[in-house]
Amino acid sequence: MVQIIDPKYKVADYQAQVMRRRRAKSRRFQAMGIAALAAAGLMLAALLSSIFYNGVQGLFEERMTVEVTFDPAKIDPKGTGDLAVMRKFNFDTLVYPVLYEALDIKVKGRSDRDKRRKVKQLIGLGASNQLRTMIVQEVGRDPVSDEPVLVSGGTQLGDTVTVELTALSTASNPYAQPLRDLGILKTRFNGDFFTGVNSNDPGYYGILDALVGSFWTLLVCFLASFPVAVLAAVYLEEFAPRNAITDFIEVNINNLAAVPSIVFGLMGAFVFIYVFGMPGGTALVGGLVLSLLTLPTIIVAARAAIRSVPGSFREAALGLGASRQQAMWSFVLPYAMPGIITGTIIGLAGALGETAPLLFIGMVGFQSGVPATPLEGTPSLAVGIYNAFGSQFDELKNQLSNSTIIVLLFLLMLLNGTAAYLRYRSEKSK
Amino acid sequence: MSEIMLGSDDEIRISCKGVNVAYWDNLAIKNVSMDIPSKQVTAFIGPSGCGKSTFLRTLNRMNDTIDGCRVTGEIKLDGSDIYARGMDTVFLRQWVGMVFQKPNPFPKSIYENVAYGPRIHGLFHTKAELDDIVEQALHGAGLWDEVKDRLRDPGTGLSGGQQQRLCIARAIAVNPEVILMDEPASALDPIATRKIEELIHTLAQNYTIVIVTHSMAQAQRVADKTAFFYAVPLTEDDDSNLIEFGDTKQVFESPIDERTRQYVEGAFG
Incomplete structure (x- = not known):
């Protein structure tokens, strides 16, 4: 073997030692990363295999x-x-x-x-x-x-x-x-599982009411939060002066995102049902409560998307004599839209999985029947997981609960997949 | 400087008197007075940070969008004060168009890029009129023959030089009197640069052009008049950062000020 470094130089020995240690360090770090990933993967696998083992039986x-x-x-x-x-x-x-x-x-x-x-x-x-x-x-x-x-x-x-x-x-x-x-x-x-509604007899239990209820709830949630969030983000990014008040608002939007969801449930029960007299247990109230949860998510995502719009579009439009609103509607918002939609979908996916605030406002699924409008009492899919299980353990109920989870996970994957696709497509077009 | 030499036959389009521009407490432009002649090319040269771009952007109030920017003094376009109360920047920027350093076409089709200005200003009644405006503007920017078959393609798909000419077409589509160009060729290769320079020559027959450039060669090639700006530190002794303004030939060949002479000879900058 060719001696690259003359051994008479002690400094070379020292360097080799340092190099060895450095390599060992980076190997150790990589090993830790892989171990962490493996641990996370294992936990996910355990969770999913339990859900699917029980859930598929429920189907x-x-x-x-x-x-x-x-x-x-x-x-x-x-x-x-x-x-x-x-x-x-x-x-x-x-x-x-x-x-x-x-x-x-x-x-x-x-x-x-x-x-x-x-x-x-x-x-x-x-x-x-x-x-x-x-x-x-x-x-x-x-x-x-x-x-x-x-x-x-x-x-x-x-x-x-x-x-x-x-x-x-x-x-x-x-x-x-x-x-x-x-x-x-x-x-x-188990065809009843997809065509039936909430029932005490697990043999007849179905999730159609919960599915439709979730749809109505998300629709209300989207209609209530999306316009408000986008307008708030646009105003804060494009028009609001930078001062103590806007800083205060910004901090509080982030605070809003950190509030436990059950607090919104309590608030919703009081404000929407007790004060405004809206019908309890309905998708209308559920959607409004969930919109409070999605609002900060969408605002934060929309602001990031608006901020990422190149200043050159804005400048070019202003240079042609466009007003700031015109520049915003013509260029800033369309360019930011994929990012805003992505944030919205992620917010709605989070809302789809929320349970605690909905139990608070009475979306418990005692009503039997598929809600034709958001003004009818209904459970949501996440509440359905709880409903299917019921108050005492039964293996069939447990299986149905897991089947409901499979449906919910499938919908979540669909939503997040859509968001990922939109993000990918908008990055490709930029 | 008082030695602002304009020939008696030069019609004045923009007249500036004692213009100061400050960002918060930092003075960027101090006491600039100059007359920009009509249907000629005026170049602003000077070392980095001398305020030439800042001054250019005061001419169509693009600095308004920057927080803390304050402009004092008087800038008159065809005799009317553009900083007067009640001056609408929408109209001002229709008269005084702008082309930026980096080509910045909108993420829309070539046609829509040019049509955007006429649309927001309501310069047409029928689709045929708009088609005509777009075609004329693209002709004016020397781009028509290259893009006439693909007007619906995205403007961002063009080459850098074509994009910049698209931006020029976009600017002239609203029929301005003045076109401000902030280093329009600095992001382009020599061949594209040459095309832009030729275009500037042609455009000067119909428009008043003010161009900021880093290239002294470019200033000599395209400009009728040249203004030399010199940078901060601005002290009480420096009465202005416009050092010299005159015919391009005179500024480059027999400059009056010592700093101008050093700059054009390449001693610094």
């Missing part, structure tokens, strides 16, 4: 296909033919014997009591209601007596009908597997 559901006989001796034992009597019947009891028979469980007696209890747990909460509506339906209330007006559901007593019912807790129930083997329990795509 499929097991349904129970049984042949039910509407036995008149059980439903209307006295043969009155009165719909009000039939309505009081617990229709779940029609399903029990079918399952007992299939599973070879004695219908009566002490020995199989525990088995019967387990089997009963498999039947979804909405099954009874589903069967009842086949026999009797409520179509309104009598204006005089206030009694429910009942009509026949179309199925006659004594008929035998094959029905598909929701099933509960199929993962942990010991009788689920035998029923699957018998073809009574079948897995299918």
Whole structure:
């Protein structure tokens, strides 16, 4: 090997040592960076795999296909033919014997009591209601007596009908597997999840109301915050004098961004609902509250975008005799728009995930139905995650909660992807 | 300086008397008095920081947009004081157009770049009239033949020299009397520079042109009159930073002031 540095020079040794140490230092630093990235990646992977493992299961559901006989001796034992009597019947009891028979469980007696209890747990909460509506339906209330007006559901007593019912807790129930083997329990795509609304029966639970509610909320939020934020940013950047007042405003815009969202919820509940009398729990109030959260985000992004517009456009326009407003509308704002839109989308994405302030103003999803306007009570998607889970742990509810998270994450990725695309395109065109 | 020599046949377009420009407390221009002749090219030369660009920008009040800038003295365009109360900068800048150091076309089509000025000033009634204005302006800037087939292409897609001529077309489209040029060729290559200089010659037949330049050769090539500015420190003893103003030939060949002589000979600057 060629000796590059004559070893008789001690300074060369010293230099080599310094170089070695410097290289080691930079290697150590790189290793730390990679370790940090790996740790972050691992955490993200753990989170996402848990969500997807549960969530994908929630997108499929097991349904129970049984042949039910509407036995008149059980439903209307006295043969009155009165719909009000039939309505009081617990229709779940029609399903029990079918399952007992299939599973070879004695219908009566002490020995199989525990088995019967387990089997009963498999039947979804909405099954009874589903069967009842086949026999009797409520179509309104009598204006005089206030009694429910009942009509026949179309199925006659004594008929035998094959029905598909929701099933509960199929993962942990010991009788689920035998029923699957018998073809009574079948897995299918959970279409109700996308077409149904908030429900206590996880078998019927759906997010359509939450999706539409989120759409209305974001629309209101956008309409309320975007014009205000852009005008504020334009004024602060282009027209406002630099003085103590504008400095104070600037500091407070940043403060606004740091306020915990739940504070806005409390404020919104008081100001919008109590003082202004707006309908609580609606997308209108939700959107207005969220607009307070997105406002500072959009203002900060819009100001940065406006500041990045080359001064030469402004100068050229002014040199031609344009007023400052004309220069702003013709050149500054169009040029800054991709940046402003990007900031707006990021702000709206943040609003889409907000939960606490919406719970405060009553967007809890007790209303059943898809909101046709922003003036109807509705949950939002983020609230839907909470709703799906409900008040006590249930594996199906947990899965549905995670499914809702998947939908929310998908929408967030869509929004952020749009923002990234716009940023990329505007940078390419500059 | 009192020795401001204009021939008796020179018609005066802009007349300046005792002009001072200050940024907050810093005096940038002190006591400048000069008459800028009509339909000629007047060059401002001088070392960096002597205030020649600042003075140029006072002539169409572009300094108004800068915080803390204060102009005193009197600047008259065709006899009317441009700093008078009630003078609308919109109209002033229609009369006194400007071309900047770096070509700065708008991020719009070539056509829209030229059409912008006529649009904001309402100089046309029909689309055909606007088309005509745009074509005339592009002809005037010697750019028509190069861009007539691609008027809808973005102005920023042109070469540097073409962009600068587009900016000149944009300035003349509003039919100004005076065109201010702040080192219009300093960002261009020699061939593009030559084209701009030829264009300045042609434009001088119809417009009064004031040009700031760093290149003494350029001043000699294009200017009828040359003003030499000299920089700060401005003390009580320096009565003005306009040192000398006269015919270009005289300023370069037989300067009166010692500092002018040193500068044009390249002793400093």
